[in-house]
Amino acid sequence: MARVVAEREDVLPALAEVFRRHGFEGASIARISQATKLGKGSLYHFFPGGKDEMAEAVLAHVRDWFEVNIFRPLEDEAPQEGIARMFSGVESYFRSGQRICLVGAFALDETRDRFAEAIRAYFGRWVEVLGAALRRSGVAVADADRLAGETVAGIQGAIVLARALQDEERFRAVLETLRGRVSGS
Amino acid sequence: MARVVAEREDVLPALAEVFRRHGFEGASIARISQATKLGKGSLYHFFPGGKDEMAEAVLAHVRDWFEVNIFRPLEDEAPQEGIARMFSGVESYFRSGQRICLVGAFALDETRDRFAEAIRAYFGRWVEVLGAALRRSGVAVADADRLAGETVAGIQGAIVLARALQDEERFRAVLETLRGRVSGS
């Protein structure tokens, strides 16, 4: 009874990796079946809505992870600590740019329209909660939102750049610079 | 005789749009045929190498545009002018984040491996040429490369963020901030 939910949850990380590597269109059911070690039958048993439901579940799973490990600390802890936790959390989560941001990737092509709400919620909350932390740390209200947007954009761009140049040091360098921006000025 | 090349060139913008909207895997031959108004026969006549050759041609075409409109001005003009031209050029080229960066999108999923050289060359040259302009404008050698990377990453991230939030004002705001970074500090 609890096992059904548990097993579905257990598959989400592998499922997420397929979507990350191949994108929504490139993630074929055959590939998903292989990566999750679940046959087609089981797959459609756990996700009757097909690929769309799988992607939706993965997006929710990612969102949950960020909620617990990034967003909530930004809200609850002291600004400096929350922000420091965000940078280190992001760096290890994205494996220095070797692992991409699933939500960011979905935002780029036409699959964005299919999952518009989940994508908007993820980035909207990130910018909002980081902006609030910045305000609490003394950044002027007029600058906080702009600085939050610059930072989130910078992280997403760092992933693109690091993958393009195949240089994870570049990812760390950009994040280091961003870290200086939010604590310095 | 010259017409053959000319027609192939004429199709590249429409071809690029298909890859932009659907990604490499999502850009089916049927969709490409429809967008370019070229039948399968003509398509494989102009691009005997199939989809891979089409994508390669599009990447080269994009590269050429940036070479002429962004990279070379950064090299040839005064640093401030070249940089200003870069920002305004990028803003109109990406249509305030409504149009994505094809090269950046390719860098994210597994199609990166297929076109690794073209992708690396594009971003490598961008960072390099922007870094050189920054050095000429007086930025310390130690900071120029880092600032260039931050800027290019910021632009890529701004596209992601603007599309995710469906807010082109956000794109302009991030670019405005980046503009201040490279001229200010």
Next chain:
DNA sequence: ACGTCTTTGTACCGATCGGTAAATCATGTA
């Protein structure tokens, strides 16, 4: 008008696509 070379439309190929259906298997309970 002719022959040549480029361009196009169309039919077709095997493979794979996402998804369905139903039979079978495993498991826990009464």
Next chain:
DNA sequence: TACATGATTTACCGATCGGTACAAAGACGT
């Protein structure tokens, strides 16, 4: 042991995938 319920395997569906073959049509110099 008998039964119910959840989980899995397997075969199959029509549609579409990327790509090929080839003949008809068009363009063009002579």
